[in-house]
Amino acid sequence: MPDHRRTVLALLAIAVAATACTVGETAQPAPGGTGSAPARQQQEISFLTFETPNLTPEYWDSAIKRVTDKYPDIAVKKLVAPTVDRTGYAKQLLTSGQFPDVMLAVSPADIGAAQNLYAWKPEELGDFLVPDGGAIDGKVYQLPANTQSIPNVYYRKSMFEKAGISAPPKTYAELLEAGAKLKAKGMTPFVVGGGKEAFPSVLPLTATVATEVYRKTPGWMTDRRAGSVRFADPDFVKALTLVGDLAGKGYIDKGMLSLDYAATEQAFLAGKGAMYPMGSWFAAAGDKSDIKDDLGVFAWPTADGAPLLPGYTGGGLEVNANSKHLDAAKKFALAFQLDKSNLDNSVKSDALFPAIKGYTPPADTGPVFKATYDLWSKNVQANAMVKAFSWETGGDSLISGMTPKVYAAVQDVILGRKKPAEAAAYLDTEWDKAS
Numbered sequence: 097m098p099d100h101r102r103t104v105l106a107l108l109a110i111a112v113a114a115t116a117c118t119v120g121e122t123a124q125p126a127p128g129g130t131g132s133a134p135a136r137q138q139q140e141i142s143f144l145t146f147e148t149p150n151l152t153p154e155y156w157d158s159a160i161k162r163v164t165d166k167y168p169d170i171a172v173k174k175l176v177a178p179t180v181d182r183t184g185y186a187k188q189l190l191t192s193g194q195f196p197d198v199m200l201a202v203s204p205a206d207i208g209a210a211q212n213l214y215a216w217k218p219e220e221l222g223d224f225l226v227p228d229g230g231a232i233d234g235k236v237y238q239l240p241a242n243t244q245s246i247p248n249v250y251y252r253k254s255m256f257e258k259a260g261i262s263a264p265p266k267t268y269a270e271l272l273e274a275g276a277k278l279k280a281k282g283m284t285p286f287v288v289g290g291g292k293e294a295f296p297s298v299l300p301l302t303a304t305v306a307t308e309v310y311r312k313t314p315g316w317m318t319d320r321r322a323g324s325v326r327f328a329d330p331d332f333v334k335a336l337t338l339v340g341d342l343a344g345k346g347y348i349d350k351g352m353l354s355l356d357y358a359a360t361e362q363a364f365l366a367g368k369g370a371m372y373p374m375g376s377w378f379a380a381a382g383d384k385s386d387i388k389d390d391l392g393v394f395a396w397p398t399a400d401g402a403p404l405l406p407g408y409t410g411g412g413l414e415v416n417a418n419s420k421h422l423d424a425a426k427k428f429a430l431a432f433q434l435d436k437s438n439l440d441n442s443v444k445s446d447a448l449f450p451a452i453k454g455y456t457p458p459a460d461t462g463p464v465f466k467a468t469y470d471l472w473s474k475n476v477q478a479n480a481m482v483k484a485f486s487w488e489t490g491g492d493s494l495i496s497g498m499t500p501k502v503y504a505a506v507q508d509v510i511l512g513r514k515k516p517a518e519a520a521a522y523l524d525t526e527w528d529k530a531s
Contacts, residue, residue: 139421140171141197141428144189146182149358150380150446159438163431170424180293180357183207197416197425198432203489204230204237204414206496213237214415214426223434225451230410230490238489239412241433242442243449245405245472246484247299247373248393250382250464255283255370256392264394267401268307268338275347278370285347287369288510289360294503296360297353298486299373300342301506303396304335305485306406311398314482317492320527327523336509336516343510350511375487376407376468379447383462393467395475405475406484409451501526 145156153176160172175196177185183203189195190212204213215235221227229240251264259278265271275285290297309316309331319325327333342348355363364372365385372378373396382391395405413429415422432438434452442448443457447465449472450457457469475481486494486502494502505523508514514522 138169138171139424140173141419141421141425142173142175142194143428144175144177144182144186144196144199144202146177146180146200148446149361150377155441155445159432159435159441162435162437163428166431166435167424167427170428172428180295195416195418197419197421198429199414199416201411202238202414203493203496203499204232205489205491205493209237210235212417214417214419214422220426220430223453225453226409229451230488232491238410238414239429239433240409240451241412243407243409243451243472244376244411244484244487245407245449245468245475246375246487247303247396247406248376248378248468248471249303249396250364250372250374250378250391250393252364252367252370252387253390253392255367259283259370264392265397268397268399271397272345274371275342275345279346284349284369285371286342286349287360287364287372288348288352289355289357289363290353290503290507291356291359293357294500294507296355296357296374297507297510298503299375300339300348301335301502302406302485302487303373304338305332306404306482307396307398308332308335308338310406310482310485311404315492317483317485317488317494321491321495327520327527328517329520333516333520336506336519339506340509340512340516343512348510353507353510376449376472377447379462379465379468380445382464383447388462388464391464391467393464393471395471403475403478403480404482405472405480406482406487407472407475408484408487408489410489411448495527495530497530498523498527501530 143160147153156174160174164170164172179185182201183206186196186199186202186207190207195212207213209232215237216239218227221236224240226240228236230236230238255278259281261274261277265274278285288297288300312331313319316325343350349369352360352363361378361381363369365387382388395403398404412433415425415429419425439450439452439455440458442450443461443465447468449469483492486499501523505514505519509516509519
């Protein structure tokens with residue numbers, strides 16, 4: 097899951113102590129002991145992770161242990177971010193002098209990459225399919241280990257059938273027609289949440305930015321950083337307008353915006369809505385559910401039906417450039433990222449697409465993952481991939497502080513508190529302030 101973010105704790109030291117544990121520690125002999133050789137001196141590094149319904153404490157402990165079993169000279173203190181805002185938490189740790197040695201899925205652009213993160217050398221990235229993924233000024237600070245398609249549109253086949261929808265929509269007009277048929281049958285067309293994490297609310301906008309903005313201008317976010325385009329430009333306003341229209345038609349239940357990520361997922365699985373725009377990581381939960389055979393997936397359709405799918409490669413581990421044990425941190429990060437069992441488990445637990453040379457997913461993945469992976473593969477082959485707006489993490493990302501502003505803007509549009517043009521103007525104002 098994501099991808100792509102999303103109240104950092106005031107009592108930071110207490111939080112760190114409460115969420116830290118050490119994996120891979122070995123007992124040391126008592127001073128002056130006899131009868132055995134001294135244990136090899138370990139180097140302890142800290143590792144900032146996060147937990148989700150898919151990525152449990154046991155998942156992380158097992159993944160860490162696989163590396164420390166291989167490198168017994170490394171002990172790992174696991175830190176768990178208290179919220180989904182991993183970047184905000186990492187900033188707090190940095191400010192307090194507790195910046196982790198290794199961290200996962202923290203936005204390099206928001207953490208002062210050039211000063212605080214290790215820049216991987218090209219020869220260290222030889223096993224990665226996209227070695228320049230997420231680069232900032234030509235330097236890679238986050239291992240480009242995973243690809244995710246964001247969003248896919250997951251749907252309930254039985255609800256489509258009940259509404260008389262014979263096939264997934266291929267054009268945007270067909271998507272609107274499907275929404276009308278579902279609503280006429282008393283079913284909510286889309287499940288879109290938000291809650292404390294807020295990020296579920298941005299998925300429809302990520303989709304419409306792909307079809308209306310990035311399709312025409314793949315490097316639009318780089319242009320926005322350069323100041324040559326603005327959110328108030330017609331294409332971006334149209335992307336916001338399409339999302340607002342879905343809410344205005346009643347295709348998005350505004351009441352669901354209060355649901356957090358886990359509750360949003362459960363609402364879809366419980367049949368509270370027929371379609372669920374979400375990143376490819378949902379496939380893991382879908383395959384664990386009792387309704388996996390009732391779940392299908394399609395790409396958010398373009399106006400003319402041409403193939404298009406947003407996605408992003410990155411999301412891997414980062415290393416503190418000023419780590420006391422830099423070599424151990426680098427060794428751990430690469431070993432963690434390239435371990436075959438870890439890769440297989442990331443596929444099964446979080447439906448990641450490992451961007452590692454020669455890697456193929458396990459044959460026993462579930463039907464939802466296979467359908468999601470197949471959709472992604474087809475769009476890759478068709479050269480129909482664009483980046484996923486608000487999920488970029490490199491020099492092509494939103495500038496620091498803007499991600500929550502985007503979430504707020506799209507929620508305002510869905511709830512009718514701002515017109516699309518007003519929301520776009522707000523984003524430009526906030527961008528100028530942040531710059």
